[in-house]
Amino acid sequence: MSIATSAQDRFAPARRSRRWLDPSDRQLAALLLAPTGMLLALIVVYPIGKLIYNSLFEIRLSGGALEAFVGLRNYADALEDPEVWNATKNTLLIALITVPGAFLIGLPLAMLANLPFRMRWPIRLALLLPWALPLAFSGLIFAWFFNTDYGIVNDLLRRLGFQPVAFLLSPGWAFAAVCVTTIWKTSSFVALILLAGLQTIPRSLYEAAEVDGASKLQQFFHITLPMLVPSIVVAMIFRTITALQTFDIPFTMVRGGPGNSTTTLAMLINTTTIDYLDVGYGSAQAVIMFLISLVVSIVYLKFVRGEAK
Numbered sequence: 001m002s003i004a005t006s007a008q009d010r011f012a013p014a015r016r017s018r019r020w021l022d023p024s025d026r027q028l029a030a031l032l033l034a035p036t037g038m039l040l041a042l043i044v045v046y047p048i049g050k051l052i053y054n055s056l057f058e059i060r061l062s063g064g065a066l067e068a069f070v071g072l073r074n075y076a077d078a079l080e081d082p083e084v085w086n087a088t089k090n091t092l093l094i095a096l097i098t099v100p101g102a103f104l105i106g107l108p109l110a111m112l113a114n115l116p117f118r119m120r121w122p123i124r125l126a127l128l129l130p131w132a133l134p135l136a137f138s139g140l141i142f143a144w145f146f147n148t149d150y151g152i153v154n155d156l157l158r159r160l161g162f163q164p165v166a167f168l169l170s171p172g173w174a175f176a177a178v179c180v181t182t183i184w185k186t187s188s189f190v191a192l193i194l195l196a197g198l199q200t201i202p203r204s205l206y207e208a209a210e211v212d213g214a215s216k217l218q219q220f221f222h223i224t225l226p227m228l229v230p231s232i233v234v235a236m237i238f239r240t241i242t243a244l245q246t247f248d249i250p251f252t253m254v255r256g257g258p259g260n261s262t263t264t265l266a267m268l269i270n271t272t273t274i275d276y277l278d279v280g281y282g283s284a285q286a287v288i289m290f291l292i293s294l295v296v297s298i299v300y301l302k303f304v305r306g307e308a309k
Contacts, residue, residue, distance in 0.1 A: 048290070054283035061277035074284035084285060086260055087268040088292075094179060094250075094264065095243035101183040102239055103232070106190030111224075113191065114198040127195070130188040139252030142181040143168065146253075168254050171261035178250045178262050185249065186242070190235045197231025198224070237300045244293050265289045 055075070058068045078084045113123045130138070145152050146167035154164035167173045201224065209219045247266035250256055256263035265285065273282030 051283050051286055051290070054279055055287050057280045059279040059283075061279060067280075070280070074281050075288070077281065078284050078288060083260065083263075083268060084265075084288070087263050087265045088288075090175075090260075090262060091244055091246065091264045091266075091289075091292075093175075094182065094246050095240055097179045098182040098186065098243055099236060099239050101179070102186040102190045103236065105183060105187035106235070107194055109187065109191040110194035110198055113195050124195075127188045127191050130185055131192065133185070135185065135248035136252045138181060138185045139249040142177065142184070142249075143253040146177045169258055171258050174254050174258055175262050178253055181249050181253065182243070182246065186239055190239060193235040193238075194228060194231050197228045201227045233300060233303060237297060240296050240300070241293050244289065244296065265292075 056069060056071060058070045109127060113120060113127060148154060148164060148166045148169060153167065157164055165173060167177050205223050206219055209223060245266050246264045247270065250262040250264060251267055254262055256267050269282050269285045272278050272285060
C-alpha cells in the first residue's frame, strides 16, 4: 500500500501539469476571460466602488479637515438640495427631447444612406462628420450660430423681416438651442447604427412584399421597422446614457445659464467637486446620476428581453 501511495504522489505533479496543458472547455473559458475580468474590475468595478465609498464621507479639499464618515448624510442633503432637483429635471428633459429627436432625424438619414445608388459615399461621409466633431467644438459652433448680435440664425431672421431673438440670454430659448445642438450632434451616431441594421435586412423580404402588392409605406411599417428593433434599442441605450451625462454642449454654449436653466447633473457634479472641492457631496451626486443611468439601462434591457421572447 505504501509503495502504491508513493507512486501516486510521484506522478501527481505530472498529472497536474498535463491538466493545465490540456484544460477542459470550462477551464479554457475561465483562462481566456480572466484578463478581461481583471481589466473590467480595474476600470469599472474599482472606480464605482471608490465613488460609493467617497460618497459616505465628508471630504472637503479646501478646508484641510480630515475625512469624516457621515453615512448617508450626503444623499439626504442631495435630496433636499433644490440645485440637485433642478439639474436632474434639466437632465431628464434633455434626454426626453434629444433622444427621440435624434432618432427621428437619424432614421431618415440612415434610409437615405442605404438607398441603392452609386454615389452613396458623400452621404455616408456627411453622417460621419457631426459624429467625429468634438462635443465642445460643436457647442462653440452653435453658440456662434445662435449669437444675438452676429449669429447666422438672427442674421437670417433680420433678412426675413423679423426681430432678432436673444437665444442664449433667455432661459427657454437657451434650453431649446442646447437641445437643437445636441440633436444635430447625435443624430448621425444614431443614423450609423441604424444604417448597420438596415444592411442586415434581406432584400428578398422586400421583393416578396412587392410581389404581394405591398406599398413602400406598408413595407416600411411591416418589414423595416420590425427588423430594425434590435438596432433601435441599441442606439437608444447608448443615446440615452450619453444624454443623461450631458456636459460639454451646455457648458460651452451657455455655461449652464442663463441662471441655472441649462445646468445638468454632470455640470453640477463638476461644480461641486472641481470649483467647491467638496468631493464627498460631489460623489453622492455622481452616484445618483449613476443610479438613474442604471435604472434606464435595466428598463431597456427588459424591453430587449421581452422582444427576444
